[in-house]
Amino acid sequence: METFDVVIIGAGLSGVGTAYHLMHRCPTRSFVILEGRDVIGGTWDLFRYPGVRSDSDMHTLGYNFKPWKAAEAIADGPSILEYVNETADENGIRDRIRFGHRVRKADWSSADATWAVEADCDGKVVRFACNMLLLCGGYYDYENPHRPVWDGERDFKGTVVVPQFWPEDLDYRDREVAVIGSGATAMTLVPAMAMGGARHVVMVQRSPTYVVSLPSRDKIANFLRRVLPDRLAYAITRWKNVIRVSRFYRISRRKPERVKTLLLRLVRKALGPEFDVEKHFTPHYAPWDQRICLIPDNDLFDAIKSGQASIRTEEIDRFTDDGLRLASGEVVRADVIVVATGLRLQVLNGLSLSVDGRTVNAPDHLSYQGMMLSDVPNLILTFGYINASWTLRADLTAEFACQVVNELERTGNRQATPRLTEEAMREMPLKPWIDCFSSGYIQRAMHRFPKQGDRDPWRNTQDYLADRKSLKGAPIADGVLQLSNPQGS
The missing domain is CATH 3.50.50.60 (FAD/NAD(P)-binding domain)
Incomplete structure (x- = not known):
């Protein structure tokens, strides 16, 4: 079993960007990217239909650290794929990727503050251990689109x-x-x-x-x-x-x-x-x-x-x-x-997760800052905005992940866990993770996603400016995200 400080799931737009942030903000931390397919790019390599392109401008869909230099602001799929590959190659990220590793499950042990990650590779189970698990595998099921069936x-x-x-x-x-x-x-x-x-x-x-x-x-x-x-x-x-x-x-x-x-x-x-x-x-x-x-x-x-x-x-x-x-x-x-009837959303990158042997059932948890789950340590999920470019939030999430990693190192702790008091849980109204959005692909899946509350930091906003303001410079140990060590350590 190989051990890393951080494991990133997915080598698409989010995973490559997150790797860049880790390399520059947490240079002493080791990490690996586990990618189920054999190439970089995620969506932008998978989708090959005629005309495939961005549905938002590349100045916000692009990374905050790498300028988009092409004349076209609404770019075609091959150009976006080239941009992601270029980012990986310019920063030595490709060497950190294990291709053909499809992650199926991850189990957290509070005794040693470690995620045990299992991936399928060439018909074998390959195991990794890490302290921090970052889910950057996108939001939809690659293998199962929403596909109605008609008579005849x-x-x-x-x-x-x-x-x-x-x-x-x-x-x-x-x-x-x-x-x-x-x-x-x-x-x-x-x-x-x-x-x-x-x-x-x-x-x-x-x-x-x-x-x-x-x-x-x-x-x-x-x-x-x-x-x-x-x-x-x-x-x-x-x-x-x-x-x-x-x-x-x-x-x-x-x-x-x-x-x-x-x-x-x-x-x-x-x-x-x-x-x-x-x-x-x-x-x-x-x-x-x-x-x-x-x-x-x-x-x-x-x-x-x-x-x-x-x-x-x-x-x-x-x-x-x-x-x-x-x-x-x-x-x-x-x-x-x-x-062309839509996508099927995938919760938690399709992984089976457990904490100390107890299965993590996403709807039983609240979303912390739209990035973590209540009572689940050292797990950060990247899920972009539905009303703006995906990468705006992916960049914010990566920066937040780096802050958590650095704060744990600075304070000598190994666990970061969002905790909701029993009183707050009883009093706070719960809402779907994505609220006030009636698209079929959202409504079909919300019962499988975490819930959100009606107050910070338990809201999952769709507001980049508000999120940026609340996250930039805010203390990591905010009284809700609790930093700790395993008992007896």
Whole structure:
């Protein structure tokens, strides 16, 4: 069994970034990254469907320590993958990764303040020991997307594709395509496949989603890069975008009807007065009750206006031999059907965890700072924002993890455990870990996630500025996060 101070799970965007922070903030601490796949990149290597790209700007999706230098602020998947690999190679992180190590379980022993971690590798169980366990393996199940089943699927004579497992040899040129879904993946696929040679692409959605178009290139960012050093230009652009997104979210929550009117006016301007925006782009919920879909340069709207793509907003009755029959009886002809119906969230990176032999059942615990679990020592979970770029919170979480590691070393302690008093537990109302967000992929999974309370530090906010303010410079030993040593040590 190999022993390290820290074990990081996952070598994607979060894991590589966390490794960087550890190397620079905790240079005396040893660590290893355990990655189940054979390559760096996580999501950005796994997803290979046409048009795969970021759904937020790269000045906030990028790391706080590595400037994004490309002209495109809304970047394609290969460019993001290159950015993550470049980060790993520039900092010697690749040498710290054990590829092909799929972690299945971790058991904490309070007797020696150690996590015993088990990973599958080439059909064998490989064991590691560490004091601190950092879960950076992302938020969704790589192997099991959300995949509804419809009547008649076996009757369909064409090809059915799930974006998460896109076949490299799929040729959809000059073929009729139906894309089922209305989220970010569907919004990406429709214009990409239309421009990629499909005869026609139909997006079949049960209900509409709010959509906003932004330029793929940030003129201010590109100007600043020409006249300022890269790091300064990046920092200014990053803060510009953080504040812009934060203000837009807050206005959306305070004045939803005003924001709804604005969003729909922009869609009408892009599609013209003849298009039925009410039916196809007007959701029944308020802006930011679900994530607003970002599209670059009006690409979806342009595909619709050109006649290369169209939308049907209706329930699917069943598959037929040559397409989809909708509830109205209309048949959408298709040679290829893409089922872009969403992801399946994964709690605690899919690991089985225990503390002193007792299974950690996430819903029985409260979230501390959105990063740790009550009564679970030395475990830190990276889970990004749902209303902003993932990496904003990933960076904060990594910095917090480094603070905890350093404070334990400084004080001579080995355990950091969030503790909730019995009185507080009785009195504090509990809420879902992600509250006030109605997206199906969230609602389907919240019963498996930790709870949150109604006061700090037990709230799981979706507010980067508030989180940054509360975490920067705050004492680690805050009276809730208790530092200690094993009994008898």
